[in-house]
């Protein structure tokens with residue numbers, strides 16, 4: 696129904712809270728599109744890291760975001776025509792993404808691209824500001840959290856599984872620093888949107904979290 700409003704479910708939360716896995720499963724279950732907004736910041740970070748763009752050159756950073764040549768094909772993520780699905784998950788890229796994400800002109804440059812993912816029959820969008828800034832009128836908003844220990848454990852497994860080396864102590868320190876940076880920045884900080892359902896997944900499997908979100912979705916009013 697091309698003229699009916701396109702439903703959006705936003706899933707925000709800190710790094711390694713499991714929101715990516717959960718959001719993809721919810722999207723798959725409902726047959727909705729999926730936006731991994733963190734991937735857009737990571738793609739921008741990878742592109743500027745490769746060009747050695749200095750962090751204080753905000754103009755060049757915003758230009759890199761504005762001219763991001765990327766596309767998504769199933770689980771694969773491409774920068775220009777190169778498959779960078781694994782490269783963007785490196786900790787160095789995540790840390791750079793968190794730094795450039797604090798710059799308002801970089802966020803502004805990625806705004807339109809994020810909106811363009813809202814297509815029929817619906818969208819599940821995950822990130823930090825999906826419910827607060829990008830899709831403030833979403834029919835269902837979820838804020839996913841988990842303890843630092845649970846998140847470090849998940850990130851450790853994820854990195855080892857992708858062939859990166861990892862160390863729990865460094866990961867916990869990195870997560871805590873990144874949380875502080877993402878939550879304390881003045882532009883679109885990480886926080887629960889008004890009306891968001893809070894879901895602590897420390898002691899939950901991804902499938903249990905998915906089930907909870909699907910039941911909230913079933914009870915939510917269509918927009």
Ligand code: DC
Pocket residue numbers: 710711732733734736737789792793796797821822823824825873877
């Ligand atoms: O979700 P992630 O770890 O892939 O995101 C990488 C970084 O991108 C994260 O540290 C903060 C930033 N980000 C953001 O500022 N806003 C979003 N909507 C998504 C990610």
